[in-house]
Amino acid sequence: MSGAQAWGFTDDRGTELGAARVPRRVVAYVRAGAALCDLGVTPVAVYGSGHDGEVLDPAKEGGLRAAGVTYLGPGRALDEGRLRELRADVIVDVTYDGKSPYALDEAVADRIGIPLVALSVGNELTLPAILDRFGALAVSLGAVSQGDVSQGDVSFGGSVADGSSAGLRVAEDVLQAAAAASGFAVLALSGAGPDQVHLARPHAWPELARLAELGVRLVDPGPGPGANWLTADWGRAAELRPDLVLFDSRAHATAPDGTLSGVRSTPWNPETPPSPAAYARFFRDLAAALAP
CATH class of the missing domain: 3.40.50.1980 (Nitrogenase molybdenum iron protein domain)
Structure with a gap:
């Protein structure tokens, strides 16, 4: 990535992602989208996993429904045309193995030409480290930081955008x-x-x-x-x-x-x-x- 890029982020697969401007239209896996919503970045839409149906699971929704975020159904069945219509700038998923996004076929993002961020939620990271990584992504996407973002800070170090660490x-x-x-x-x-x-x-x-x-x-x-x-x-x-x-x-x-x-x-x-x-x-x- 060149230093001239307005946005850059390295995800938990080690994939370096960049864009000419900070992504504003985020489509995310529901778990990631609910976290980003808490952190001050409201997705335009979210999708589910293979466990999910055509209706957003109330246990997973967090603040998404109240924020009016569109639910697209299971990620593996997503219509590429719908994604194009949403004009997404970035897709955010999770990864359990540090290699592949969990709920969306990465080839879909590749075909549409949208960068896909996958953040780890597996046991290779501690919970504090996982929270710091989502906080770092939220800040990179424009959420207001109330402190320095540092990976793996067990005290959470004010590293989240919504000030809820305390x-x-x-x-x-x-x-x-x-x-x-x-x-x-x-x-x-x-x-x-x-x-x-x-x-x-x-x-x-x-x-x-x-x-x-x-x-x-x-x-x-x-x-x-x-x-x-x-x-x-x-x-x-x-x-x-x-x-x-x-x-x-x-x-x-x-x-x-x-x-x-x-x-x-x-x-x-x-x-x-x-x-x-x-x-x-x-x-x-x-x-x-x-x-x-």
């Missing part, structure tokens, strides 16, 4: 105190029907790893196949004897089975928008669920 730090303090007082064993899971449930491996999820750092006693489902989840029946979930269940609240997941009817539960969106405001809300809700 709110996140307060929420973390509240959660840490609640976790210490309760001592609850917490199991994160995603229901997959009456006979099957996916049990989260805490180390595989940046936000769950952050919870552990804050003193939340997370239950590991134990040995077996699956890097992020151990797939089992609901009886296995009950055998782990959780005091509190974090259940996947996305539209495609099912509610906790009756075998866990005596266990406290609270919603968990495994695709929480990577913004300090969104995680502050989640941490406060979890703190409330841990209260006596």
